[in-house]
Amino acid sequence: xxxxxxxxxxxxADIIGARTQARQxxxxxxxxxxxxxxxxxxxxxxxxxxxxxxxxxSVTFERLESNGxxxxxVIARDSGPGIADLARAMEDGYSTAGGLGIGLPGSRRLMDxxxxxxxxxxxxxxxxxxxxx
Amino acid sequence: xxxxxxxxxxxxxxxxxxxLSDEDLIRLRDNLAAQVGQYRSKGVVVDVSPLDVxxxxxxxxxxxxxxxxxxxxxxxxxxxxQPEVAFAMVQLGLALEGVATAxxxxxxxxxxxxxxxxx
Amino acid sequence: xxxxxxxxxxVESQLDATLLQAMGMTEEELAHRKEFLxxxxxxxxxxxxxxxxxxSYADPVIDAFYRHLLSHPESRRFFEDSRVLEHVKRMQRRYxxxxxxxxxxxxxxxxxxxxxxxxxxxxxxxxxxxxxxxxYLRLVAxxxxxxxxxxxxxxxxxxxSLKKLVYLDMGLAIDTYMFSRERxxxxxxxxxxxxxTPVLQVRDxxxxxxxxxxxxxxxxxxxxxxxLQAIRVNRAKVVVIDITGVAAVDSRVANHLVQTVxxxxxxxxxxxxxxxxxxxAQTLVTLGVDLGKVFTVGDxxxxxxxxxxxxxxxxVADDSGPA
Numbered sequence: 001x002x003x004x005x006x007x008x009x010x011x012x013a014d015i016i017g018a019r020t021q022a023r024q025x026x027x028x029x030x031x032x033x034x035x036x037x038x039x040x041x042x043x044x045x046x047x048x049x050x051x052x053x054x055x056x057x058s059v060t061f062e063r064l065e066s067n068g069x070x071x072x073x074v075i076a077r078d079s080g081p082g083i084a085d086l087a088r089a090m091e092d093g094y095s096t097a098g099g100l101g102i103g104l105p106g107s108r109r110l111m112d113x114x115x116x117x118x119x120x121x122x123x124x125x126x127x128x129x130x131x132x133x
Numbered sequence: 134x135x136x137x138x139x140x141x142x143x144x145x146x147x148x149x150x151x152x153l154s155d156e157d158l159i160r161l162r163d164n165l166a167a168q169v170g171q172y173r174s175k176g177v178v179v180d181v182s183p184l185d186v187x188x189x190x191x192x193x194x195x196x197x198x199x200x201x202x203x204x205x206x207x208x209x210x211x212x213x214x215q216p217e218v219a220f221a222m223v224q225l226g227l228a229l230e231g232v233a234t235a236x237x238x239x240x241x242x243x244x245x246x247x248x249x250x251x252x
Numbered sequence: 253x254x255x256x257x258x259x260x261x262x263v264e265s266q267l268d269a270t271l272l273q274a275m276g277m278t279e280e281e282l283a284h285r286k287e288f289l290x291x292x293x294x295x296x297x298x299x300x301x302x303x304x305x306x307x308s309y310a311d312p313v314i315d316a317f318y319r320h321l322l323s324h325p326e327s328r329r330f331f332e333d334s335r336v337l338e339h340v341k342r343m344q345r346r347y348x349x350x351x352x353x354x355x356x357x358x359x360x361x362x363x364x365x366x367x368x369x370x371x372x373x374x375x376x377x378x379x380x381x382x383x384x385x386x387x388y389l390r391l392v393a394x395x396x397x398x399x400x401x402x403x404x405x406x407x408x409x410x411x412x413s414l415k416k417l418v419y420l421d422m423g424l425a426i427d428t429y430m431f432s433r434e435r436x437x438x439x440x441x442x443x444x445x446x447x448x449t450p451v452l453q454v455r456d457x458x459x460x461x462x463x464x465x466x467x468x469x470x471x472x473x474x475x476x477x478x479x480l481q482a483i484r485v486n487r488a489k490v491v492v493i494d495i496t497g498v499a500a501v502d503s504r505v506a507n508h509l510v511q512t513v514x515x516x517x518x519x520x521x522x523x524x525x526x527x528x529x530x531x532x533a534q535t536l537v538t539l540g541v542d543l544g545k546v547f548t549v550g551d552x553x554x555x556x557x558x559x560x561x562x563x564x565x566x567x568v569a570d571d572s573g574p575a
Contacts, residue, residue: 044188
């Protein structure tokens with residue numbers, strides 16, 4: 001009985017796959033339809049970031065429990081070039097042709113917790129969590 | 134997965150059937166631009182009702198569709214955004230500003246029919 | 253999925269094979285529990301040693317067990333249908349025999365958790381569950397002392413091992429009971445909140461959402477989604493959101509409001525916000541809230557009239573008789 005589900009992301013089509021998986025996992029954990037949509041949307045954003053910047057990576061879904069609260073953690077990993085200026089990347093409107101767009105700050109607004117671990121040449125790990133209310 | 138585009142008088146109706154990949158979305162945008170030019174359409178309705186998620190790429194593409202068709206003389210209306218999707222969009226911070234929206238196809242056609250210059 | 257039936261909120265709670273997962277039950281946790289109960293290899297062996305004996309006394313024990321349950325009105329009501337009783341007796345037999353069949357692993361735990369879920373679902377009170385278990389243990393104690401007349405210490409050893417396992421079971425069943433109970437309550441609360449928040453349809457294509465009280469993020473989200481769903485169902489073109497009754501309109505509440513208005517537009521509806529005093533509006537603007545997209549009218553009545561104008565209704569004065 002897995003508490004973790006990992007989805008490899010290496011193509012356009014995998015973005016949809018990651019979304020679908022997100023919806024299924026969130027639904028099974030008891031999130032409302034609305035919360036499930038928010039999670040799936042955030043997953044779509046980070047999965048797309050992986051494709052655009054690193055070509056391949058993975059999205060993992062983990063069930064969480066802490067002090068009686070249950071939640072879902074999504075971890076998007078890639079070994080791409082990493083983000084050189086994280087502060088700017090987290091600003092809205094930083095959407096140059098380079099395409100960092102609204103992916104990160106947008107996803108952060110959709111989730112309860114949001115942590116980015118990245119460095120040039122070290123790849124990127126985005127860890128975002130939503131708690132069942 | 135190609136999106137079927139129906140010509141109805143001066144209007145084009147694009148009915149999205151299921152989740153679209155990035156490629157499908159680009160193709161939709163290009164097809165609509167071409168057909169608006171070809172048929173000199175006055176109105177375009179994009180029906181997104183089956184979509185249960187719309188991320189930033191999809192939203193940006195819808196905006197692009199509205200802009201490119203406008204450049205060719207057509208007014209675009211997006212219809213069928215689901216309640217939860219609308220909610221996610223405003224949370225995301227992408228609320229399709231500047232793009233007309235309506236509840237459904239019926240409403241959109243009614244609006245297009247009432248525009249000056251409509252057939 | 254919740255519905256309102258005869259004034260009662262009913263909720264379908266599905267607790268399936270993911271129960272283990274959802275409750276965070278792991279191999280580690282199981283090991284801890286066994287350790288705390290000091291349930292070990294010798295205990296497993298003791299239980300295995302009476303496996304055949306347990307088979308032989310299973311039926312008479314089950315019969316006596318159910319005679320006891322049926323003789324008390326509080327427990328009887330769960331088994332009044334004879335088909336239910338037959339089914340339950342079979343399940344119970346399997347359950348009791350499982351106690352002496354070894355392999356007290358995650359599969360065993362899953363089984364026990366599911367049983368707890370069933371008890372919660374049928375509304376069996378914990379006191380009944382515990383009382384019944386106590387009765388069962390007494391029956392087994394009798395059987396064991398009969399079987400081990402020559403060696404009463406052996407009967408005691410085995411009984412103590414059984415007790416440890418039974419306490420492991422009860423712990424699991426009660427945990428599930430509480431877990432599914434909390435979940436049911438959570439879903440019910442959600443359903444009640446949904447059912448009790450009024451989105452009123454006052455005219456064709458016109459909805460009013462009067463908001464009263466304190467708005468936190470969770471309530472704001474719920475109200476917004478409900479409003480959007482109501483727009484779809486009623487095919488509303490104009491919505492009047494009245495915030496006269498909102499306790500404190502700070503920048504957070506105002507931002508929720510702005511988002512709600514934007515979201516209603518995405519569904520093809522126009523929102524009019526009423527009950528926002530100009531002083532509060534002023535303060536919000538200085539706090540950086542962009543109310544530019546929000547169409548406001550002073551009071552609810554004014555808002556409704558404006559909405560009717562937008563929809564093309566004309567209010568005609570009736571001067572055919574006394575007011």
